[in-house]
Amino acid sequence: MREKFYHIMTFGCQMNEHDSEIMAGLLENMGYREAPKRSDADIILINTCSIRENADKRFFGSLGQLKRLHREKPGMIVGVCGCMMQQEHIIDAIKKKYSWVDLVFGTHNIHELPELITQILNERQKVVSVWQEHRGIFEGLPAKRRYPFKAFVNITYGCNNFCTYCIVPYTRGRERSRRPEDILKEIRELADSGVREVMLLGQNVNSYGLADGFDMDFADLIYAVNEIEGIERIRFMTSHPKDLSDKLIGAYRDCEKLACHIHLPVQAGSDRVLKRMNRKYTRGSYLELIRKLREATEGRIAITTDIIVGFPGETEEDFRETLSLMEEVKYDSAFTFLYSPRPGTPAAEYEDQIPEPVKHDRFERMREILDEGMAENNAVYEGRIEKVLVEGPSRKNRKTLTGRTESMKIVNFEGRPEMIGQIVPVRITEAKTYSLVGEVMEWDTRQ
Numbered sequence: 001m002r003e004k005f006y007h008i009m010t011f012g013c014q015m016n017e018h019d020s021e022i023m024a025g026l027l028e029n030m031g032y033r034e035a036p037k038r039s040d041a042d043i044i045l046i047n048t049c050s051i052r053e054n055a056d057k058r059f060f061g062s063l064g065q066l067k068r069l070h071r072e073k074p075g076m077i078v079g080v081c082g083c084m085m086q087q088e089h090i091i092d093a094i095k096k097k098y099s100w101v102d103l104v105f106g107t108h109n110i111h112e113l114p115e116l117i118t119q120i121l122n123e124r125q126k127v128v129s130v131w132q133e134h135r136g137i138f139e140g141l142p143a144k145r146r147y148p149f150k151a152f153v154n155i156t157y158g159c160n161n162f163c164t165y166c167i168v169p170y171t172r173g174r175e176r177s178r179r180p181e182d183i184l185k186e187i188r189e190l191a192d193s194g195v196r197e198v199m200l201l202g203q204n205v206n207s208y209g210l211a212d213g214f215d216m217d218f219a220d221l222i223y224a225v226n227e228i229e230g231i232e233r234i235r236f237m238t239s240h241p242k243d244l245s246d247k248l249i250g251a252y253r254d255c256e257k258l259a260c261h262i263h264l265p266v267q268a269g270s271d272r273v274l275k276r277m278n279r280k281y282t283r284g285s286y287l288e289l290i291r292k293l294r295e296a297t298e299g300r301i302a303i304t305t306d307i308i309v310g311f312p313g314e315t316e317e318d319f320r321e322t323l324s325l326m327e328e329v330k331y332d333s334a335f336t337f338l339y340s341p342r343p344g345t346p347a348a349e350y351e352d353q354i355p356e357p358v359k360h361d362r363f364e365r366m367r368e369i370l371d372e373g374m375a376e377n378n379a380v381y382e383g384r385i386e387k388v389l390v391e392g393p394s395r396k397n398r399k400t401l402t403g404r405t406e407s408m409k410i411v412n413f414e415g416r417p418e419m420i421g422q423i424v425p426v427r428i429t430e431a432k433t434y435s436l437v438g439e440v441m442e443w444d445t446r447q
Contacts, residue, residue, distance in 0.1 A: 004042045005035035012049025012061060015172075016082060018143070018152035020047045021109055025079075025142030026113045034144075039069060039075065043117065045103075048082035050090075050167050052273070052341035063098055070100050075116055077120055079103030081110070085130055086171035089343065095128075106130035107172055111138045133358040134158065139182050147391065149421035150233075155183055155221065156202030160211060161240065163267075163272045164278045165311065165339065168203055169291045177202075177209045180216045184224055191230030196226065196423065197259075197285060200236040206243035206247055219247040226255040232408065233389065234258045238265060240305075242280040243353060244289050254298045261332075261408040262295055264289065265306035268338055269325030270318035273311055277347075283325060288370045290329055302332040302407035304375070309366055310339040310359030312350035319362050323369050330373040333434075371433050374440055378409070380430035385441060386411065390419045410435040 006027045010020040012444050016360050022035065023045060035041040038122035040056040046062060049055040054178055063080065066430035070078050078101050085106045094101055102120055106110065108131035137157065158173040161165075187198055200207060200221070204335050208218035216224070218236075225234050234257050251258055264286075268274055293301050307322065309353045338359045388411050401415040403424075412435060413426050419440070 004032045005040050006043040006045070007035045007038045007041035008045045009062060010046060010047045012051065012072035012083065013049070014152055014199065014202070015048050015154070016049055017106060017146070018154060019082070019107070019163075020045075021143040021145050021152065022110055022141050023047070023113055023130075024144035026111075026446055028144055029142055030114050030117070034273065043077045043079065044069075045079045045081060048080060050083040050087065050171055050342065050406055053342075056084065059220050063094075067100060067112060072317065076080070077102045077117065079105070079116075081105045081107075082276045083107055083167070083171035086132070087167075087344065091130065099278065102126055102127040102129060104161050106132075108134045111141055113135070113279065123279050134176065136163050137176060139178070144388070147421070148194055149293060150197035150199070150389065151190050153183060153186055153190070153198050154201045155205060155208055155218075157172065159203035161204060161205070161242075161280070163344065164276065166309065167342040167345055171342055172203065173209065175204070175211050177212045177214060180209070180214060180221060183221065184228070187225055187228055187231065189393065191228055194230075194421075196231065196330060196421070197233035197235065198231060200225070200234070202236075204240040205236045206239050206245070206248065209246060210243075217245075217247070219245060219251050220261055222248065222251045222258060223253055226251075226257045235408075237263050239263060241266070242288050246292065249289075249356075250294050250298050250353075252293065252301065254294075259408070260300050260404045261302040261304070262405070263304045264293075264305075266325065266329075267306060267308050268311060268314070269315070269322035270317070271436070273314055273318050273322075276313060276350075277308075277311060281396065283321065287325070287328065289293065300407070302409070303329060304333045304335075304408065305329075305331050306335045306337070307366065308337050308339050309363045310354040312339070312341075312347055312354065312360075313352040314354055319366075323366065325368045326366070330377060331370060332377050332409070333374055334370055336366060336370065370438060375433045378433065378436060380431075381405075381428040382431050383428065384427050385427050386436075386438070387423050388413075389423050390415065405436075412436070413438040413440055415440050 010016055049058045066078055085104055120127050138298040156177045158175045159169045160175040162169050206218055226404055252412045329370045386405040388403040390401055393401040394412050400412050402412050411426055425441040428436050430437035
């Protein structure tokens, strides 16, 4: 019997990356194997993101490229899934313009993938199955993880915040949390399998358990994971400022495994814009969180963020407030976005949209400030010895290894293949704007 292959294309955030790992696990349980190259695949899935307009364009571009391959390879299944599929107008566009797509499913019914594929193979007809609302959390799904030594672990799904620019509550649903015992059981099993680093995932990890009435909050969960033998690093994404507690800040002081890094999206530095975004915090309260985080870690913490430029109604004065906040915080890096209207969100209906040339001008000015801060922060690392979790060969130079420090900095250095998956001491010899260069110190291969 001929071996069957799959290929998954993933757009978007870490949540989508982990969803793709689960889909890969489901497919491998069906007997499929990852294709050496896309053209070898019997099943191609595109896992979509709806956060930014650019992701939409990339998806439709990639989908269009598959039409010829689908025609030349009878029996091949092309499926689309993810956040974009939770929007009716996207499904309608696929039905009208991409009639050759075989499978459409959403964010709430990934677990159904084996049955949906079996249905296509048996009935030889298109299947569209998108749940508009979640029907509980499905535990115990298999996953083929990208790395054997670090892993994503979902702790919440969905979001209750309804920021006026964001489509996530509509595509991922209202917030619900996994039971703490299920999370801790998964992490213990990961540790037993050799995983050294876990990243706890949620649209807003800080509100973990609140909507479900759990006795354990997010800080409690961090303390519990910190006690699991074999786990050496704990990370989490993403953290909403309005729910960042003093108790969680204290975990940075008390939990030696909690990586000294936080991703704390600010989005804008103007109180007026933050209010229109429905972010529920102020510039002042955000800066107070930064102060507390740095005090708790004696200034060691690396802080990254998200920033939106050109939100409707953003004045030049508003934008300058964002720049001044960036200069004050000095972020270690940031995901930066030109505002793009998302159909179905309140901000898409605002009449005071910002002209594209103004957005692009502000974006370039913002990047200059960001790059200056990143270069200044990275320069401090020169001469230091950092513990680096080695991820594999560098994408730019396959003879060089790459990994990340506890503070999430990318480090490139010469090393040996057996270092991959290990935490090794690296002396930083050169600081660049976006990465560091180093040399490995003495390292015991038996550790």
